[in-house]
Each structure stands twice: as structure tokens, then as C-alpha cells.
Amino acid sequence: MQLTAVDKFTEITPEDFQKNYYQPQKPVIITGLAKQWPAYKKWNWDYFQQIVGETEVGVYNNVKSDAYTPINKADGYMKFGEYLNLIKKGPVELRIFLFNIFQHAPQIVSDFTWPEHLMKGFVKRFPMLFTGGAGSITHMHFDIDLSHILHTQFAGRKRVLLFPHQEQYKIYRKPWEVLSLVNFQHYFDAGNNKLEVDKYPALNLAKGYEVIMEHGDTLFMPAGYWHHMEYLDSGFAMSLRALQPSIGGKLKGVWNLFGMRNIDTMMKKTAPHWWYNYKRGKIFKEANKQLELTSN
Numbered sequence: 120m121q122l123t124a125v126d127k128f129t130e131i132t133p134e135d136f137q138k139n140y141y142q143p144q145k146p147v148i149i150t151g152l153a154k155q156w157p158a159y160k161k162w163n164w165d166y167f168q169q170i171v172g173e174t175e176v177g178v179y180n181n182v183k184s185d186a187y188t189p190i191n192k193a194d195g196y197m198k199f200g201e202y203l204n205l206i207k208k209g210p211v212e213l214r215i216f217l218f219n220i221f222q223h224a225p226q227i228v229s230d231f232t233w234p235e236h237l238m239k240g241f242v243k244r245f246p247m248l249f250t251g252g253a254g255s256i257t258h259m260h261f262d263i264d265l266s267h268i269l270h271t272q273f274a275g276r277k278r279v280l281l282f283p284h285q286e287q288y289k290i291y292r293k294p295w296e297v298l299s300l301v302n303f304q305h306y307f308d309a310g311n312n313k314l315e316v317d318k319y320p321a322l323n324l325a326k327g328y329e330v331i332m333e334h335g336d337t338l339f340m341p342a343g344y345w346h347h348m349e350y351l352d353s354g355f356a357m358s359l360r361a362l363q364p365s366i367g368g369k370l371k372g373v374w375n376l377f378g379m380r381n382i383d384t385m386m387k388k389t390a391p392h393w394w395y396n397y398k399r400g401k402i403f404k405e406a407n408k409q410l411e412l413t414s415n
Contacts, residue, residue, distance in 0.1 A: 120306075120314075120322055125281070125330035125338070133236050136339075141238055141267075144341040146281050146328055152337045153271045158230035158357075159335055162273050164203050167355075170224040172200030176215050206252035206353040215250040233359065234269060237339075240361040242266065247358045251277075251350035259290065259299040259347040263380060265372040266360040268340040272332040275354020280306060282327035284343035288405040289325040294398045295383040297375070303347045321406040324413055332356075342368060 126140075127148040140147045153159050176199050202215065221228055233241050251257070253275070261284060262268065280303060282290055291300040301319050307329075316322050331351070332338060340346060342363050362369055386394040 121324075121326045122280075122329045123327070125279075125328045127330070131237075136237050140339055141341070144283065144344075146330075146341065146344065147339050148330055148332070149337045149339070150335060152234060152269075153231070153273075153335045156231040158227070158273065161230055162227075162355075164207060164274070167220070168200050168203050170227070171220055172198065172203070174199045174220075174223050176202065178202060178215055202250070206250075215248070219245060220248045221246055231357070237269075238267060238361050240267075240364060242360045242362060245360060247360075248355060249358065250355040251275075251348075252353045253350055255350045256304050257346070257348040259301065259303045259345055260297045261287075261343050261345045262340075262360075263297050263372070263375045264360070265342045265368060265375065266362055267342050268344075269337055269359045269361070270332075270340060270356055271337040271359075272334060272354060272356045274334060275350060275352035277332045277354060277356070278307065278329070278349045278351055279332060279338065280327060280329050280347040281340065282325060282345040283341075284345065286325050286327065286345065288409050289321045290345060291319055291321065291402050291406055294401045295379055295386075296398075299345070300399070300402050304349070306347070319406070321409045324409055 125146050125148050127150060129149075129151040131140075131147070131149055136147070139145070175196055178195050178197060199215075228246070233243065235241065249257075249270075259280070292298070293300055301314065301322065303314065306314055314322060327345075330338070363372070383394075
């Protein structure tokens with residue numbers, strides 16, 4: 120892989136953001152945006168324990184999906200307060216994602232400001248909280264609705280690996296899914312050979328970005344960007360989603376949500392092994408095309 124550091128600024132003007140990041144579809148970190156919000160100092164484990172501790176949430180482990188796994192299926196359920204008690208004690212490979220805490224505690228919406236000076240189209244019904252214990256993994260994927268994302272870290276550190284959407288065949292995208300076949304867990308540790316580059320040679324061609332996010336950092340992830348996240352510490356973050364301005368971008372997101380995902384789920388239920396093997400063949404066919412283009 121050929122990785123570049125994500126650009127990082129304390130502040131950025133709307134003009135610079137649009138010209139250098141939004142329009143060219145390039146990620147950027149803004150370190151000062153969230154520091155203007157009450158949430159920057161107010162949001163912590165004890166506060167969430169108090170307001171939503173009794174709410175039941177789905178939890179997810181580090182196991183990658185297989186031929187039988189529907190997209191976004193939780194591995195278990197527990198009260199949010201019980202989960203917080205677990206991750207306070209030490210490393211726990213469990214995470215929570217797509218938790219709309221604002222449905223249960225709508226008063227906290229006033230703790231942040233929608234950054235509409237940077238971009239428009241925010242889906243204000245669905246700000247989402249993402250929480251993970253130290254060592255938990257969000258495996259390589261892109262967001263199915265193809266929204267632009269502003270992802271703000273509020274506690275702990277998190278290592279993020281990013282690839283533009285067009286790199287999908289070099290990182291072995293599963294057809295009809297938003298996931299990669301490759302396990303990127305601990306990709307930064309060359310000694311453990313987790314990436315198995317001999318098995319997935321097109322990875323050598325993939326061009327992406329990486330960054331370690333800390334408290335207060337806001338990451339702009341353009342629509343369709345692949346991302347893999349590893350929690351270095353127990354922490355939580357909030358994602359604000361904004362729809363693409365073009366009709367085509369919106370329609371692609373709708374297709375992914377209601378066409379592609381439903382077809383994939385149906386095939387996993389009716390012919391899981393055949394479907395998995397079919398997709399696996401397509402994965403390596405597309406990756407080999409990328410290798411051939413480079414060699415010619």
C-alpha cells in the first residue's frame with residue numbers, strides 16, 4: 120500500500136475546504152471545529168451513563184463477516200451503561216455503531232452546531248454515535264448510503280486507514296457488498312503479516328491515507344471513501360452525514376440501501392456457499408485486471 124498522511128488544520132475557511140477537499144474528494148482533519156461546541160468538554164462516559172445508561176444497544180465484535188452474515192447484524196445486546204462499565208475496566212473488543220443516542224436524549228443536540236458553513240445537505244434526523252473499547256476494530260468498508268461524513272472523536276485515540284472509492288478493486292471489494300475481503304486488522308504492524316500481500320498482491324497498488332485521531336479531531340470523509348478504524352484507547356465519536364448534492368449520487372445511495380443490500384441478504388440466506396464462491400471469483404478477477412494494467 121502507498122499511504123499518505125491526512126492533511127490537518129486547526130481551522131479552514133469554507134472556500135479552502137470546498138476547493139481543496141470537498142470538490143476533489145480528499146479527506147482532511149480539522150482540529151478546532153469541535154472545540155467550539157459545548158460537547159467538547161461536556162460529553163464523557165459519566166454523562167452518557169447518566170442520560171442513556173438504561174438504553175439497550177447492539178454490540179459488535181471483531182470477527183469479519185462471512186458467507187452467512189447479513190450487513191450490520193449485531194453480535195449481542197446489552198444496556199449501554201453495562202457496556203460502558205466493561206470498556207472502563209480495560210481492553211474490550213466490542214464496539215457500538217450507528218447508535219442514534221439523540222432519539223433517547225434529544226436535549227444533547229444543542230451541544231453541537233451543524234457545520235453548514237462547510238457543506239450543505241446534512242441529514243439532521245440521524246447524527247450517530249460510534250463507541251469502541253481499546254482493541255476493537257471497524258473493518259474496512261464504505262458507508263452504504265454514500266453520504267459525506269464529518270466524524271468527530273470525543274474520547275480516546277483511533278487509527279484510521281482510508282482509500283478513495285475508485286481503489287475498490289485493489290483492496291478486494293466484495294461484489295454486492297460494502298466490505299473488503301482483506302482483513303486489515305493491525306495493518307500497520309509489518310511483523311504480523313496480517314495483510315497477506317502474497318495472497319492479495321493488488322494491495323501493493325492501492326493508494327490511500329492514514330491518520331491517528333484524538334479528542335476534538337474532526338475527519339472529513341468524502342462519499343464512498345473506504346475506511347478501517349482501530350481503537351487504540353476506549354473512545355467514542357459522532358458522525359454527521361450530508362447527502363451528495365447530485366441526483367446521481369443520491370440515487371446510487373438509495374440503490375445500495377434498498378437494492379444491492381436486499382439482494383445480497385437474500386442470496387446469503389438461499390445459496391450462501393455458491394454466492395460466496397461466485398463473489399470471490401469476481402473479486403480476484405477484478406484485482407488481476409488492476410495488476411495487468413500496471414504491468415502493461
